[in-house]
Amino acid sequence: MSEHHITPLRTYLIIAASLLFLSGVTVWVSYIDLGSFNIVLAMFVATVKASLVAFFFMHLLWDDKKNLTMFLMSLMFFGIFVTITMLDTEFRGDLGLNPETKDPINKRAAFYDTLPLTDTHGHPVDEHSDKHHEDKDHH
Amino acid sequence: MGHHNPDSPSHLKHYFHDVNQQYETSKFAMWAFILTEVLTFAGLFVAYIVYRSWYPDMFVDAHKLLDVNKGLMNTIVLITSSLTMALAIWAIQKNNKKLSVLMLVATFIFALVFLGIKYLEYSHKFEVGQLPGEFYSYMGPDAAHLNNPHIFFSIYFIMTGLHGLHVAIGMGLIAWLIYSTQKGNLTSEYYTPMEMIGIFWHLVDLIWIYLFPLFYLIG
Known part of the structure; x- marks a missing residue:
């Protein structure tokens, strides 16, 4: 060695x-x-x-470059992972299908009852109009 | 082992041509493992990116509930432990067993300090209820206006928790290195396990380098 x-x-x-x-x-x-x-x-x-x-x-500086290649590949996969995920999550609102608006994620938290329902931008959400939408989808 | 050249060292497996090929193969496999580690954390980083882009203001406000000083202290501790790990390998390469063991012990202690500081942070958060998901119950004046802070703490606990688990596993591996080096199993001729565990330990440092600004230093 x-x-x-x-x-x-x-x-x-x-x-x-x-x-x-x-x-x-x-x-x-x-x-x-x-x-x-x-x-x-x-x-x-x-x-x-x-x-x-x-x-x-x-x-890595002194290693055979195959090790650096392996490491850079993991970062490349990470880049693909982020890009493709964000192509979904960043444009959900454009389709009117924002699931965060339909089913707010603060629903299960302990302080749920003390806060108004909000969408992802913190704007209040009207529960009833949302339910109305769901009904329309079902029939 | 019957086909072994009597000159070849005992740690050389019969299916390798020479010690260097064996060493390079081990190292390449270690980097394949590092790739899977990066991808494991990648999933969590993606969760962070998605939720931060959905709740930019909440992330900025919720991060103020974290203690920057403890985060910085842990950064310093972990960087120093990376140095002592590197020096342990440097020492064994120079066949200085005593210094190598000393540096490994130092690395172990720094890892323990890191987890100690993390414990102080966690126990404070458990006390006040800054917890993940439905366990979140903190309603202090500095959090009253927060929109979904429990999302921030879900991501904080999972990411720092998985990182902390890596620190704990690393400590176990380093303890084994201390034993093996002290026993004389690792020398300048054969220190592959120390090099591999070193790479693992530096990865733990590398991930913390990103976790620190992403959680403690937002905006």
Whole structure:
């Protein structure tokens, strides 16, 4: 096993210090209001940190590239998973089939009785008009 | 084992050509396992993405019920444990058994600290009723206006819970590594189990790197 790459100690320490520094940065940045850009920046910093962990701590940088390929494939499958799911969940309202409106998910929570029924955007939902719809569907 | 070359090391299985092929095969299989792990968490990340896009304001408000300091502390603890895990492998590569065991013990302790902090967070949430789904009962003034906060806590508990389970399993594996290394079973010639468990442990760190900003640092 002596032919395996041995990462120098200095590299490990620099990577760990960078990870701790970036953790601080991401907390600091989260207190600044950048609107929707906050989440983009947070995910960018997280991805830089994740890359440092994968390439240096998990030794992908020095490994045979088949291991990196396997890892990137898992991320690709994740991308497909997200995309296809969101093609459904993001456009349900367009068809007038929003199941969240028909059957609000706060129904089973302990505080159900204390809150008005709402749709996904927090607008109140009229229970009776909804039931009327269901009746029409059945006949 | 009768066909074995007397020069070949005892850890070499007869169906491998040489130790390097055996090592590379183990590592590739480990990455196949990591792929399944990423996909397991992918399902939960998709749930997070879908519900956050449905309830953007609720996520921002509900996350304020989490303790950023504890989350940051756990981030620091887990990154440090990743470093000590990497150094345990570095030490065994240099045949420094004593340092390797020391680093593994440190990793184990950091994992324990992580779960300890997580326990403090969980027990507080159990006390006030910030729980998943129908068990949610928290009606504090900072939550009165929240629309479906129990969805946020369902996702929070399942994702951090599954991650915590990985930390616990990792601790078991690291405990076994401490035993094997101390016993002299792992050396610079053969440390495959430590490398594999190391990859697993860094994956646990990697997932937390995303969980931390997604739950504690929204908006």
